[in-house]
Each structure stands twice: as C-alpha cells, then as structure tokens.
Amino acid sequence: MVSQQPTPYSRPEHAAQEIIRLAALMAQLRNPEGGCPWDLEQTPETIAPYAIEEAYEVLDAIQRQDWQAFPDELGDLLLQVVYQSQLAREAGQFDLATVARMVTEKMIRRHPHVTFGPEVLGREPTHVNTATPAQALPAQWEALKEQERRKLVEDGQSGGALAGVPPMLPALLRAAKIAGRAARVGFDWPDVSGVVAKVHEEIDEFTVELEKGDKDRMQDELGDVLFSLASLARRLDLDPEACLRQACDKFTRRFEAVESKLARQGLSMQDRPVEELDKLWQDVKHEQG
Structure with missing residues (x-):
C-alpha cells in the first residue's frame, strides 16, 4: 500500500503517524530476525558521516530551489535522526521520544515571548506572554543560550564559552x-x-x-x-562557508567558460601559455560580470 503523499494541509496527527511508521521501519531493519544485514552491522560512528552528507544535500536543494526534491532530501536527513535514536535505544541510552522531548523543551525555554497551548505544554498555559519585537529576538535567543551554557559550566558539564562547538564542523x-x-x-x-x-x-x-x-x-x-x-x-x-561556496561556484563557471572558448578553437589549457589563459580569464570575467 502506497502512503498518501504529504501536502501542506496535512494535520499534525498525520505527521505523527508517519514518524511512528518510520521508527517502526527502522526497528525492523535493525531486528536480528529478518532485518537488513547491512543495517545490522552499522554503529553510531559508521553512519554519522551520512548525516553530514544528507545535510549538505538539503542545503543544495534549497540553493537550487528544487522544491520537488526538497521533501525527499529532508526525509533522508530525518532518517539519520531516527537511525541514531534506534541505535541509542538498543544501547539503553535514549530513544526517539527523548530526542523529540528534549528539543521541544529547549525551544519552549528559548521562546519565552510565545504562549504555547496545551498541545505543546501538555497542560494549560499559566500565563500569556507579552509580545517581543522581532528585531529583539536574535539577542534574546543568544542570551538564553548563554544562560544555558553558564548553567552547564556551574554544573560541571561544560568547559566554558567555547564548549559545545562541534570539532567536526566544516x-x-x-x-x-x-x-x-x-x-x-x-x-x-x-x-x-x-x-x-x-x-x-x-x-x-x-x-x-x-x-x-x-x-x-x-x-x-x-x-x-x-x-x-x-x-x-x-x-x-x-556565512564564511557560503562565501567560499559562492567563490567556488564562480571559479567553476569561469574556468569552464575558458575551457569552452579553447575547445571551440580545438585547443586545451595544457597547450596554452599562462599569459593567454589569464587573458581569456579576464575576458570571461568581463562577460559574466
């Protein structure tokens, strides 16, 4: 049976049903009785690189504005969260519910200007929060994060202002x-x-x-x-990564344009002196702006 295609009008309970289905699928893949041999061999370390790869594919879909591929790429990234949560559950560490609960509670803490309803809080709100101007929210967000970091330092769970910046980031x-x-x-x-x-x-x-x-x-x-x-x-x-990606894309466009100009003359870069290549490069820069 093919599941119903998601739409912008899907109700929250539909998303919950699909998440439950995905978690059940992951558990079956990891089931020693009838599961997938490849998935059974995986560890948190072996599948971690896929999360990075999938995150970049999400970014690529956004930059290309490929909205048809976008939900598929987001699904691949979501799978990595479900996968790691299943491995942690098997190890007796935490489960997918823990992940969802922790991020929900963190977002509630960091949005004191929003009055959340019982579907988020699990109870009726005790008071109505006052509106905060949009321009003040980034500073408020960082201040709340800093409070959380200071609390970790006080509890001996963190080493200071630079703690928590992942070493594996680009x-x-x-x-x-x-x-x-x-x-x-x-x-x-x-x-x-x-x-x-x-x-x-x-x-x-x-x-x-x-x-x-x-x-x-x-x-x-x-x-x-x-x-x-x-x-x-x-x-x-x-964003320095975005700056460098833009420079890489620009260099690629110009380099390929120089290659194309030479190819139309039956020539290749290896055959031409650097002075000629630089002249072609400047021509392409002028043409492309």
Missing part, C-alpha cells in the same frame, strides 16, 4: 562560531576595522614564513589567515 564555520562565542564574552575588536587590520597582520606573518620556506610554519600562519577571515565574515554577518 573548519570555516567552526572558526566563525568560535569567534562568535569569544565575542559574546567580550573577546572582540570594538569595530570591524580592527578585524580587517588583524587579517592584514596575519597575511604579513604568513608572508614572512613563506619566504623562509618552512611548511609547518606556513601551515600554522595560513591557518591564522583563514581564521581571521572567518572572524571578519562573522563580524559582517556573513
């Missing part, structure tokens, strides 16, 4: 988050010019090591350059 994104956390406790330049100056300082330090030719020192100093650039992006409210 490095530029991790750098921006680290810089943001540091800034929230006052470790930041008073204005963006200080960050720009820091970028130039790090480039100068890299140049010194470049002239010496010490690869280990070059790696260290180039890392500082990249970190300072990620800090600058954060200060300008830009």
